[in-house]
Amino acid sequence: MRCIGVLCSGGDGPGFNPCVRAVVRTGLGLGMRIYGIQRGYAGLIACEMQEMTARSVGGIIGRGGTILGTARSPEFATPLGRREALRNLNKQSIEGLVVIGGDGSMRGAIELHKLGFPVVGLPGSIDNDIVGTDMAIGVDTALNTVIEAVDKIKDTASSHQRAFLIEVMGRASGYLALMSGIAGGAELVLIPEVETPLEKVAAELQDAYMRGKAHCIIIVAEGAKPGTQAVTEYLQAHQEELGFSVRVTVLGHVQRGGSPTAFDRLLATRLGVDAVQALHAGKSGVMIGLMGNKLTETPLEEVVAKPKGIDLEFYRIAGVLAK
């Protein structure tokens, strides 16, 4: 293989840049030409790509976001969009592609693989909801961002004897909420995987007050049911009986930015190196992941076949430790 492309797709995460860097420099080391494709599959369809050199990825190992840009591309879901993308890859003599992104991006990669185009996927999403890897690129940094916020909110919550709802990202996955709940010492975690009645949330809050806690931190995944708004309204309506007054902080996209942690830089680098080596060895239709600290290959079809889910043992532990 003499020429490959690399693109980032879907929601970005800290660590995408070190991954691009690793892909580019590993490819160059193997004597390949490398094209950086802008704005994911959308850029592929629009033929927005440029040849990368070792210098074009200089100084990005510690930068959040992605220098290539990223996008969600509904156009690529159509046969016409995919045909245009393939035409552009052929036009530039690109013979293989590394796709960095979440499960939607892996679905796009499958389509290219089915058309006979060599493609290797790499898991990147702060949600950590991708089958075939213990950790996706960006998760560790996002977790650390959440923890920093939780620690700070706790300071003021304790001073005022308040309860705080802290909403974290995760449309369909409670991973960030659960892990930050444990690492941040939260009193309660609300996740999409476990429905918690409003009365139970209120009872936990009241119980924490009666046990003499100075604060009550509730981490809410954005996809939890009931969600932030319903819980806030309910708790505020019952504030008098519950003891704590209630405040809300929605962390939002701050979780997607920032300089990647050492863990994310190393993970992204290992995955990037391995993806290029896999393409070079003639592999396609797989995602490289990290399982038990070993790099593994999972067929893309398996990656998107079912939701990853979370280990509910952690949910139980979070409850025990909250006392």
Ligand code: F6P
């Ligand atoms: O999938 C990653 C993620 O950050 C989710 O946690 C969140 O729901 C979504 O992306 C937000 O997407 P956007 O940046 O398009 O608003």
